[in-house]
Amino acid sequence: MILDKINTPKDLKQIKTEELDVLANEVREIIIKKVNSTGGHMAPNLGILETTIALHYVFETPIDKIIYDVSHQCYTHKILTGRKDGFTNPDNYYKYTGYTAPEECEHDLFKVGHTSTSVSLACGVAKARDLKNEHYNVIAVIGDGSLSGGEALEGLNNAASFNSNFIIIVNDNDMSIAENHGGLYNNLKLLRDTNGQAENNFFKTLGFDYIYLKDGNNIEKLIETLKKVKDIDHPVIVHICTQKGNGLKVAEDNKEKFHWVMPGILDEETNTTSSEENYTSLTAKYIYEKAKEDQTVVAITAGTPGVFGFTPDFRSKLGKQYSDVGIAEEHAVAYASALAKSGAKPIFTVMSSFVQRTYDQLSQDLCLNNSPITMLVYWGGISGADATHLCTFDIPLISNIPNMVYLSPTNKEEYLAMLNWSIEQTKHPVAIRVPNIELVSTGIEDKTDYSILNKYKVEKQGEKVAILGLGNFYYLACEVAEKIKKDLGFEPTVINPRFITGIDKRLLEDLKHNHNIVITLEDGVLDGGFGEKITRFYGNSEIKVLNYGGFKEFPDRIPAEELHRRYRLTPEQILEDIRKL
């Protein structure tokens, strides 16, 4: 194998250009095999494989700096920069993260996982270089899908005003995770259709020099093009057209499905989409039916429809009641707020990690205007995720904003009742933390009137110890209660708070009568979260309060079980703490 000879980018430069295609095939096979085994970003990595080889052939990292947007397309980069063992040896398949990670390698500049940041980061790198009178190439690599994000556009605006070397590779595969949305994409299409010759050119309007390459999967042409811009003394856009999933027919034909895949994607003989109901399928079905009966219902996503079960079929059936605004979470919140203020019923679905983009929009565009939108927050909870995609900060982020009603259901019926109430009410911005656990159904319709805010539900009346189990952690509360009963011989009270954003003062006050310990459990970081508010309430009383949740940290692919132990979230540990009191 040619790859055997390559341990650093320096080695790559010794390879004859005519052998690079062979190398590309080797890398492609390795990536396909590895990703099929572990899961991961299949299609993006196949699409940019040749570009990455060409980049390392022409430029000299780590002196030259390459900054990948999202960095989910960095597999070839990792393979060429000393980390091929993580791709060739199944024993090492989990050794490296799926994103750039400076702690792994000097060829990686930043830990990146959210979109649309590369150009802004590259601006800082280029500016530092210029201040220090250093000379090297700064290269940002950004996909067309990421261009719609505000941070990318802010970055482009400033990058264009540099008077020094600044290279931006726009990797245009005519796809976001799903299809692209927005006016910008018509211009990219025009540029593709005119071989980059159209007078009206988005990048040129910003002041960039501009080079177009149709054959973005052709290494020879890529090298030729990149050599032209190497050591350039001003900002330039290199607009290359690539094929997402290139070289793997089934991925080329199913680009969205192969964006991120589960292990074994290529081994499946039949369509194994689970027919079992879960909170995602439940929600998609609910929205679909709601939209059919009410033409003012709009499902909104910011570029990640697949996550929410918004299949191509769902999208086409919802028609104008489906809005994918592209990767543009800030816009999505303002858009939803104005829809609600104008009498429509927007449902914005978003992942906990990505809702982080929207703090100011939640505060100013939404909550200050008290617009009755429904925001569904997915994946919230402590997990073994990459540090770039943690879903543990949404409670502090969302719940400290005035006017917001943030709900945390514990089962199917509660969730549906909250959803229904939220969509039909007109008084509050409502967010619902979609349970991130297996679906639990009580079989009994929840008839709670959620317009009476901040009313917690006592699920089990007991004594001495009261356990507030929020959302996902309601079941942990039940386990702890069982354990207390068994080991300590009394029945504690179990409470399902349901409302994250408010205190049920009467209930908490009542607990003082025959309880002396209150325990809060929340599936997210403690700092700024739900439990601290309960503790504050009891600050001047005799009640002891123990708060359980995650620590303020960025754990990186630490298994959830290990984190639970670290955070003392096992029933055994909690019981131990109770005993100490």
Next chain:
Amino acid sequence: MILDKINTPKDLKQIKTEELDVLANEVREIIIKKVNSTGGHMAPNLGILETTIALHYVFETPIDKIIYDVSHQCYTHKILTGRKDGFTNPDNYYKYTGYTAPEECEHDLFKVGHTSTSVSLACGVAKARDLKNEHYNVIAVIGDGSLSGGEALEGLNNAASFNSNFIIIVNDNDMSIAENHGGLYNNLKLLRDTNGQAENNFFKTLGFDYIYLKDGNNIEKLIETLKKVKDIDHPVIVHICTQKGNGLKVAEDNKEKFHWVMPGILDEETNTTSSEENYTSLTAKYIYEKAKEDQTVVAITAGTPGVFGFTPDFRSKLGKQYSDVGIAEEHAVAYASALAKSGAKPIFTVMSSFVQRTYDQLSQDLCLNNSPITMLVYWGGISGADATHLCTFDIPLISNIPNMVYLSPTNKEEYLAMLNWSIEQTKHPVAIRVPNIELVSTGIEDKTDYSILNKYKVEKQGEKVAILGLGNFYYLACEVAEKIKKDLGFEPTVINPRFITGIDKRLLEDLKHNHNIVITLEDGVLDGGFGEKITRFYGNSEIKVLNYGGFKEFPDRIPAEELHRRYRLTPEQILEDIRKL
């Protein structure tokens, strides 16, 4: 006066067009007089005065919807929509807010104060209209300065893809608050220079129809132009050139100075810039000197240099060590992070209210990468500000992010020591909450080693009650201590925490020995803030904790004194609470 006849926009339509210029002069005089009396946004309102008259002459609000970006330019709109009493009668000068406010009037759609939101909001309004099969004009009014914000660009990308009426007035006065920055502004200049005829047109690349009007302060031409786009069936940009400060010579000549003015701006005979040292002047001076001795120091602002005392002279002297990235807070954080990672020393100055734009960038671009930037957060604290510009949320926003070190100094020497440490250290992202009180100087150099994190300072060792007074509220802690001594006859302990982002466990543990009450005071909302963490620490102990700070709400121009009483922040109220225990 012609204005006497106008109580609603309907009345305006009865005015002969040739009288509109007279009306404009009347309105101009009223605005100048009022703003000179109360302070406010002088130049933006004078610039858009004629446009506003023309808008209300051509369109029919509240059926047609006008959405103003930032909405600091809405004075003429208010005068024409039934609120002229707030501008003509000095007794009513404070009756209406300086921003659009739906609670005041049906002609205002949203409460808005942050930039770059109008197009996104208009998308929601237009979409709701289309879903409901209604028919009216949706008009977003946005200034050139606001266009650089990510939310605006995200909004434009989506607005362009509408297939229905959508009018965007780009009010181009060739100014942000200060001068514009970024590639986009070269295109606006090109469009102005070519009378809108340049082939390469930023708005057209996004797919907008486009109309240019040079004479944006000419009512007749404005009406003619707006009539062309009224009831249009697709998205159109109306690019108008206006003069910021139009009709007030001194404002035309000093556009930045007259963007927002203090009362009496026109009455001053001499330059009354205070020569007294304050935290702003101190900081600007410090940065200037630091930058001179270290070429890697960069001062960064996102479009609001004046707030930080970055005068035109400062900017020109700092040269390439000064970066105004335009209104683009997200970009600014990522940019600073990358500068720091590349060995430079960035100092990003930002107002508490606007730092809200950057949560995800603080988390992902900055703290996950542990980049040693210095972020100076101004104006943090409870004040009588508009609900759109509250500065009470920065503690929950910033301090719950892992790796961040958020410092809260209480006097000049402490502040300078922190600043110096922050700029020179290379391990942590550091934010400093610049004191928002009168400058206090101890005259004694602070030699604390701030690299030892989370070490609180015991300013006065006492007993029974320990008071943690954070930042601005350190002095309140001293007052409370005095009062306790006087009224209760013992000396409480007074602590200056200095670190917002961490707990001094040893000190808090030690307090248990001879204290039974701990009080926390913070100048911001309590929810998710500093005090709750102290309370959590003591949750399982005998110590009683009382947290003082703001409530989770959006107070709108409520005087600080009133808020302090509401939040029980007077020494008397705090003493009363202590007595109860």
